[in-house]
Amino acid sequence: MTTRLSPALIAIAALVYVFLVGPLIIVIGASLSDTTYLTFPPQGLSLRWFENIFEITAFRRTIVTSLQLAFLSTGLALLIGIPAAYALNRYRIQLPSWLSTVFVLPILVPEIVLGFSLLKSVAVGASVPIFVSLLIGHTLLVLPYCVRVISASLASFDFSIEEAAISLGSPPARTFFTIVLPNVRAGVIAAFILAFITSINDVSTSLFLTGPGISTLPIQILAHVEQFFDPTIASVSVLLMFLTVAVMAIVERTLGLTFLAK
Amino acid sequence: MLKRYTGWTLALPATLLVALFLVLPVAATIGTTFVDTKGVLAPYTSFFASGFRRTVLWRTLEISLVTTAIALVLGFLTAYVVARAPGRLKSILIIAAVFPLLTGVVVRSFAWLIILGKNGILNNVLVGIGVTDEPFSMLYTQGSVIVAMVYLFTPLMILTLVGVLENIPEDVIQASASLGASPSATFRQVIFPLAVPGLIVGAVLVFTGSFTSYATPQLLGGERQMMMGTFLYQRAMVNFDWVGASTIAAIMVVITVAVVLAMTRIARRLNPMTT
Numbered sequence: 327m328t329t330r331l332s333p334a335l336i337a338i339a340a341l342v343y344v345f346l347v348g349p350l351i352i353v354i355g356a357s358l359s360d361t362t363y364l365t366f367p368p369q370g371l372s373l374r375w376f377e378n379i380f381e382i383t384a385f386r387r388t389i390v391t392s393l394q395l396a397f398l399s400t401g402l403a404l405l406i407g408i409p410a411a412y413a414l415n416r417y418r419i420q421l422p423s424w425l426s427t428v429f430v431l432p433i434l435v436p437e438i439v440l441g442f443s444l445l446k447s448v449a450v451g452a453s454v455p456i457f458v459s460l461l462i463g464h465t466l467l468v469l470p471y472c473v474r475v476i477s478a479s480l481a482s483f484d485f486s487i488e489e490a491a492i493s494l495g496s497p498p499a500r501t502f503f504t505i506v507l508p509n510v511r512a513g514v515i516a517a518f519i520l521a522f523i524t525s526i527n528d529v530s531t532s533l534f535l536t537g538p539g540i541s542t543l544p545i546q547i548l549a550h551v552e553q554f555f556d557p558t559i560a561s562v563s564v565l566l567m568f569l570t571v572a573v574m575a576i577v578e579r580t581l582g583l584t585f586l587a588k
Numbered sequence: 589m590l591k592r593y594t595g596w597t598l599a600l601p602a603t604l605l606v607a608l609f610l611v612l613p614v615a616a617t618i619g620t621t622f623v624d625t626k627g628v629l630a631p632y633t634s635f636f637a638s639g640f641r642r643t644v645l646w647r648t649l650e651i652s653l654v655t656t657a658i659a660l661v662l663g664f665l666t667a668y669v670v671a672r673a674p675g676r677l678k679s680i681l682i683i684a685a686v687f688p689l690l691t692g693v694v695v696r697s698f699a700w701l702i703i704l705g706k707n708g709i710l711n712n713v714l715v716g717i718g719v720t721d722e723p724f725s726m727l728y729t730q731g732s733v734i735v736a737m738v739y740l741f742t743p744l745m746i747l748t749l750v751g752v753l754e755n756i757p758e759d760v761i762q763a764s765a766s767l768g769a770s771p772s773a774t775f776r777q778v779i780f781p782l783a784v785p786g787l788i789v790g791a792v793l794v795f796t797g798s799f800t801s802y803a804t805p806q807l808l809g810g811e812r813q814m815m816m817g818t819f820l821y822q823r824a825m826v827n828f829d830w831v832g833a834s835t836i837a838a839i840m841v842v843i844t845v846a847v848v849l850a851m852t853r854i855a856r857r858l859n860p861m862t863t
Contacts, residue, residue: 331672332771339669342662343681346688346743349699352709356702364702366709410602417595425599428606435614436800436844438817439837442824443613446834462609469602527692529803533821544694548803551698560702563695570690574683 350567357560364557375561385562388546391457395542396525399464400472403521404514407472412506414473415480416488429473432466437530440466445534456537463531468521475520479513480506515580519573526569618838624831631835641819645839648815651730651805652798655737659794660787662738663745668779670746671753682750685743693740697804700736701727704808733809740804741794748793752786753779788855796844816840 352366360370379385407429414426432440441463449459483506491501507514532542541549543562551559621631635641670681688696703709704726711723726732756779764774802817809815814822816836824833 331669335665335669338662339666342666342742342746343684345739347684349696349703349739350688350691352702353695353699363707364705365707366702406601406605409598413595413598417598420592420595421599425603428603431606431610434845434848435610436796436817436837436840438800438802438820439614439617439841440610442820442833442837443617444609445824446830447613447616448609462605466605466610469605473602523690527694529692529694530800530817533802534824544692544803547694547698548806551701551807555701555705559698563691563698566695567691570687574687574690578683 353560353563354567356557357564359557359560362556364555364560375557376565378558379561379565382558384541384546384550385543385558388541388543391460391540392526392543395457395460395464396522398461399468399525400518400521402461402465403469403472404518407469407517408476408507408514411473411476411480412502414477415483416485426477429470433470437467437528438533441531441534444531449535449537456535456540459535460532460540460542463535464525464528467528467531468524471520471524472517475517476510476513479510483509512581516577519577523570523573527566614837614841617834618841620831621835621838631831635832635835635839644814644816644819647730647813648799648817649843651733651737651813651815652795654734655741655798656791656795658734658738659741659745660791662742663749663790664783664787666742667746667749667753670750682747685746685750688739689743689747693801693803694807696740697736697807700732700739700808704732704735727808728810728812730809730813733805733813733815736804736808737798737801740801741797744793744797745790748790749783749786752783752789756782784858785855788851788858792848792851795847799847800840800844 355366355368356364357375358371358373359365359368360372360374361368410429413421444459444463448454448462449456454462487509488501488505491505492498496504527544528542529544529548532545536542536545543566547559547562622629624630626634670678670685673681701708705711706723706725706727708726710726714720715723760778760782761774764778765771769777800817801815802821805813805815805818806821809818816839820833820836820840823829823836
C-alpha cells in the first residue's frame with residue numbers, strides 16, 4: 327500500500343487490542359489464584375478452583391446440559407437448515423422471495439423476547455418439558471447461521487454439475503450426498519461451529535426456559551456470581567475459553583480463520 | 589407435479605419451526621398488549637405514564653447509542669489499521685478480534701466485575717499509586733455498563749469493517765494520492781464515504797445488540813441501571829406481571845425492527861450495490 331499509516335493511528339489500534347485481550351488475561355490470572363476471593367495478580371498459584379467446578383453438582387449438571395443442548399440444537403438446525411438452504415438456491419424461481427427473510431427472523435427478534443414468548447406459549451402454554459423448550463429455543467437461535475452460511479457456500483456452487491450427474495443416471499438424493507454436500511463442506515463446518523458456540527454461550531433465550539432441575543452453564547454462572555464472588559467463576563470462564571480455542575483451532579485447520587471477517 | 593413442490597418440501601421443516609415457535613409465540617406476546625382489563629392500549633398508556641418506566645427506556649436508548657458511537661470510532665480506526673496490516677500480522681489481529689467474540693457474554697462481562705469491583709484491579713492500582721485513598725464505587729453505574737458493552741461489541745465492529753475496508757480497491761486510494769490529496773483528505777473524501785454502508789451495518793449490529801442485552805446490565809448495572817432487557821426479566825419472573833413484560837417485549841421488537849429497517853434503507857440509498 328502506498329498510503330502510510332500514521333503512528334497515532336497504529337497506537338490507537340494497539341491500545342484497542344490491549345483493551346480487547348487484557349480482561350481475558352485477567353480472568354485467566356484470577357482463575358489460578360490460591361485465595362478464596364477474586365484477585366489479580368493471583369496470590370500463589372493453584373488449580374483448586376478448577377477442581378472446585380467439578381465438586382459443585384450444579385456446575386457438573388449444567389455443563390452436561392449445555393453440551394447436550396449445543397450438539398442437539400446444532401444437529402437439528404443443520405438437519406432442517408441444509409435442505410432449506412439448498413431449496414433457496416436450487417429452487418429459487420419456485421419459492422417466494424420473502425422466504426429467505428423467514429430465516430433471518432430469529433436474528434431480528436430480540437433473543438430475550440424470543441425466550442419470554444417461548445416461556446409463555448410453549449413451556450407454560452403447551453406444558454412442554456423444560457429440556458424440549460430449551461431445545462426448541464436453541465434450534466431457532468442457531469438456525470439462521472446454518473441457513474445463511476450454507477446458503478453462501480451454495481451460492482458459488484455450479485448446479486449444472488449436479489444436473490449433469492442426474493442426467494447421467496445418478497438418483498437425486500445420492501447426487502446430493504456425493505456431489506453437492508462435499509462441495510459445501512466448508513460451509514457446513516463453519517455453520518456447525520458458529521451454531522455450537524452460539525448455543526453454548528446463550529443467556530437471553532435460555533434465561534426464561536431454564537427451570538427446576540434443568541439449567542444451562544451460562545445461567546448457572548450468572549446465578550453463582552450473584553451469590554458468591556469466588557474464583558470458581560474465573561475457572562469456569564477459562565474452561566469455556568479453552569473450548570473456544572479448541573473450536574477455533576478446528577476452524578483454522580479446516581477453513582482458515584480470516585473467512586470470519588468476510 | 590412432484591417436482592413443482594420439491595423446493596417447498598425441502599424448505600418446509602425449517603419454515604414451520606420458525607412459524608410455529610417464533611412468529612406465533614412472539615405475535616401472541618405482542619397481541620396481549622393491545623387490550624387489557626383497563627381498556628384498549630392500556631398497557632402502553634400505563635408504560636408511558638410511569639416516570640420510572642420511561643427512565644428505563646431512555647436509559648437503554650442512551651446506553652445503546654453511546655456504546656454504538658464509541659464502538660464505531662474505536663472499531664473503525666482499528667479496522668483501518670488491521671485492513672492495511674501485512675498478511676501474517678493481519679491474521680493474528682483478526683484472530684485476536686474473533687476470540688473475544690466467540691467467548692460468551694457472561695464471561696466477558698464477568699471480567700469487568702474483577703476489574704471494576706470495589707477491591708478490583710483498577711481500584712487497587714489507583715490506591716496503590718496514590719490517586720485516591722478510598723476505592724471508588726465504579727460498579728452499578730452507567731459508565732461501568734457502557735465500558736463493558738463497548739468491550740463486548742468493538743470486536744464485532746472491527747470484523748464487520750475489516751471486510752468492508754479490504755474491499756475498497758487499492759487503485760482508488762492510489763488515484764486519490766496521485767491526484768494530490770493528502771492522506772487525511774484521502775481518508776475523509778475517499779475511504780470514509782466508501783465505508784459508510786459498512787459503518788451502518790456495524791452500527792445496527794451494535795445498537796440492537798446493546799438495546800436487547802441482558803447479562804451485561806444485570807452484572808454491571810444491577811437494579812440501579814436497569815435496562816429494557818433486565819426490566820423485562822424482572823416484570824416477568826419476579827413480579828409475574830406478564831402483560832407488563834409483554835409490553836416491554838413489544839416495545840423492544842418495534843424499536844429493533846424500526847432501527848434495522850431504517851438503517852438498511854439508508855444504506856441502500858447510499859450504495860445501491862448493498863443488498
